[in-house]
Amino acid sequence: MARIVFHDQLLPATNGEREIEVTVENYRDLLVVLEARWPGIGERLAKSAVAIDGQIYQDAFLEPIAANSEVFFMSRIEGG
Template identity: 30%
Template sequence: MMPKSAQRFSDKHHGPNEGLALMVEVTLWGSLGALAGGKSKVEIEAKDIRELFRKLAEQYPGLEPLIEKGIAVAIDGTIYRDTWSKELPQGAEIFLLPRLAGG
């Protein structure tokens, strides 16, 4: 059965990005890695942040609660917190970070 969050992430709206999914290497910050079986890097086939989160939740169910709470994605150093339609460019550095508070 598809995880709860995966169902939520699998809606058909992909914004402007209708490109092909690419295999991307995703680096996880310390405590996130522990929830992905101790891995600090994982490979995921995804074209945008939405698909990345959906597949992460499918493949590493331990990450699902954190994805639900909110995770930021750094793409080539620029941090995205909410733009799930953001495309993951080929060869880009993808880095997952905690969602931070501001003042």
């Protein structure tokens, strides 16, 4: 199962759960799973960046999530 890790700012939305394991095909499906589990979290996740297996995405959508993937939600990065 893929390992999904939430940053501290998301903990209020996950009832304090920092990490879960799920089986999904891609990021879109992950959002569906998370929204079902914690209704309303999707809006917060939309304001986060996400790292899937080390690659940082400002906006992920169809990126695949494998059985052994690591998914980290993180603050969005802006730049000068």
